[in-house]
Amino acid sequence: MSASADKLVMMANQIGRFFTPQRDADPAVAIADHLEKFWDPRMRAAIVAHVAAGGTGLDAPVREAVGRLKKPSA
């Protein structure tokens, strides 16, 4: 993991709190898009692993978004 799980969870939840009230129909899509566009693959891999381990601390839309992340191509 490239950063502590707590830190990644906090960062992901911050993102979630921004996108959840936006008018997009599905905040999870917007959150996943943001993570894919701005998080380095090792950070995404770490948050995916965190969800696989139970996802403690992650807000629901964020957890859902992490589940939608595509596998890094490289």
Add this chain to the structure above:
Amino acid sequence: MSLVHEIDYGTPASKSAETVKLTIDGNEVLVPAGTSIMRAAMDAGIQVPKLCATDSVDAFGSCRLCLVEIAGRPGTPASCTTPVAAGMVVSTQTERLKQVRKGVMELYISDHPLDCLTCAANGDCELQDMAGAVGLRDVRYGYAGENHLELEKDESNPYFTFDASKCIVCSRCVRACEEVQGTFALTIQGRGFDSKVSAGAFGDNFLSSECVSCGACVQACPTATLSEKSLIDIGQPEHSVVTTCAYCGVGCSFKAEMRGEELVRMVPYKEGKANHGHSCVKGRFAWGYANHKERILNPMIRESIDQPWREVSWAVAIDRVASEFKRLQQKHGRLAIGGITSSRCTNEETYLVQKLVRGGFGNNNVDTCARVCHSPTGYGLKATFGTSAGTQDFDSVDQADVILIIGANPTDAHPVFASRMKKRLRAGAKLIVIDPRRTDIVRMPHIEAQYHLPLRPGTNAAILNALAHTIVTEGLVNEAFVRDFCDLDAFEHWATFVSEPQNSPETVGPMAGVSPEAIRGAARLYATGGNGAIYYGLGVTEHSQGTTAVMALANLAMATGNLGRQGVGVNPLRGQNNVQGACDMGSFPHELTGYRHISDDATRTMFEKLWGVPLDNEPGLRIPNMFDAAIDGSFRGIYVQGEDILQSDPNTVHVKKALAAMECVVVQDLFLNETANYAHVFLPGSTFLEKDGTFTNAERRINRVRKVMTPKNGMADWEITLAIAKAMGFEMPYNHPSEIMDEIAALTPTFAGVSYDLLDKEGSVQWPCNEKAPTGTPIMHIGGFARGKGNFMITEYVATDEKVGPRFPLLLTTGRILSQYNVGAQTRRTENVVWHDEDVLEIHPHDAEERGVRDGDWVKLDSRAGGTALHAHITDRVAPGVVYTTFHHPETQANVVTTEFSDWATNCPEYKVTAVQVSPSNGPSEWQKDYAEQAEQSRRIATKVAAE
């Protein structure tokens, strides 16, 4: 080469569209109505003798030298104060005028030292020139009468002297201080023969007065009364080169006036479109760091950070960088290394660093210091308007009716633009300031903000939503603008959101520490006061909701229709000289030049074809992510060009740990900065005086940087990056930075028309500059947004996780001071330290009283991240519960205290909100002492051995 001479037209240009035809000395002249006769004459190439007139200030009419005769009018009116009229017939040289002028000059010279040969202004003295112009050959009165020749010099200012014996009391300095700078530090004291220029109040000298050393008075002085000390020391320059200041994001144009390869002085360039001939203390005078004894001129290496440095050849140093980076990638993978571009370096240099990382390192682990300042601007404005940049040019402020400043302190951080702003405010524009601190512009000579909202740090988004609430619920929305130019669904959604009760001033005000009436008043003024212009700085971006607040500002501008014309807009005041450029040049890990995402196949393919290498389509690590990855062990090596991450990034202890964990830290800088304490290779950098390139300022203006001397370190920064790339096996064959710009233009639609030829022709251009806008774009989003329809975003207020509590009951916010710049690496190595030689902690009298702290006491400043100690300054500039300091001095290390909380979208650190405690102290903390000792150890340089 020769000196760049600028014409002094004597009085400012008229802005009238109407023209007037007149005759001057038999020549027909057509000029704008309102032009002075003096200026009209100069337009026709006729120089009327003058002393008290110069075109940077309004006409004064005191010297009586510029008299003319006008057919049909009695007397000899002053040509500077007399406007042209249709059909006027003017004579500038008649027998009568000659006699009058000679008499005037005779009086001036009778009370002036006759030391022309040894005078610093010899060869560049208007008094001398005028004596010649009027044919003065004799002074009938002699020199023995009462005079001012024995008056003392004031040499208190570190950069210029005031020699009263040479003063002709023309008031040009006083007027420049008032009209150009807006400080009002100078006055004429006394009457009649006793009249003299005086700085400040009785008993003051230039240093102790309110003078901000902008240099406007020195520039305006027609004699040697106010002279640069460097000019006195060196002598008159023999050639000059127009270049761009390397300090703040205003990007002032200067003439570097040279004698051989020695810089005599920096003189602001009147044709400079960002500064129009004005300057501040940093750009005008604080360039001495370029020759400072601590500047490192030879490359150095060491195996570990506890060893002293060893000077080596460039070849050895570059080979060490390449071999170490290759070793790290071989051992830890392609993603184990990265680089940081510098907002102090040129566009071409930042472009090369990101190209090296993407093409040579094979990953996207490149970031820039804009990460920690304006990255939320890029994200927020792109999401709402479609372009990651401010909307206006600086000149736009002249048309503003209401100026809203939030989280910015322009008089300190962007002083030259602040002078323009102050001029507009003195002319009647209204002012709203949203800032936890009572910054100078809230109340200063002839300026008083209509509203100052001293909000609690961290509540920007809430306050901006409350402003929006007022605008929407009170029916102040510019419906036509929204209907024509914005996404209506997004607007409706947003309008519903901001209308909710939790966003009302009555709910937000008490929470944010601002009266609801003031919020409503400010909102009404911004929405209805005419052209409303927003200017903001790091007090907006450096928050956990930095991006949200940027979007909230964009929402306000769209809702009120304050976009797409002069006098309005959303204007980020960029911190460093090339923050905008560094962002434009693809320095962010997720974006190529022109803000195009790395995952976009078409864009990436274009770069791959030209660069001849495949590129990773995944975003790389941002600076804070690099630190985390270093501590975790997956990031092992870094190339840092021109940024001191240890001093400038938050939570110093964390940054130290990250740097110490890396196996190869390469620092390229002018000095052994704090980051270099943890470096293994030091590559000496070049100053802005030693290289060619371009900087892009806060108004998207691309300005040329021109080399005026040979790099003292042997290589310009761009050449160093080329050498590393070559050693890494990724050759980038450029012979001159102009070729790099040509490549940028070929790859970047918004830069497609930019070339050095165009910049030389136009002076500067603002991007987008392409087929649609061949000479650039001063104002963005005219008749529609870059993204199509303006996009209102929901900006829900989320309180920061950084909370005050019993252990840390105060909120610390940080900022800058006029005389120092960023981490102070440059300005601390100049005479500017006379104004600010240490960081101090501003604390409200109530908070100081509670803690038994007196003004000037040492105090401990502790947060959850760490602690430091510094002197206290008790002031009600800050509200109770808020303390403030600067971050210019490594001895203080203000960032030991700041935390790693960051903006949700960009990871821009939340420097502006840290929960702290302040308590009395006896002196520097143990941490500071240990740090100083370690820094000293780390900066040891071993004696060079004969052979390498």
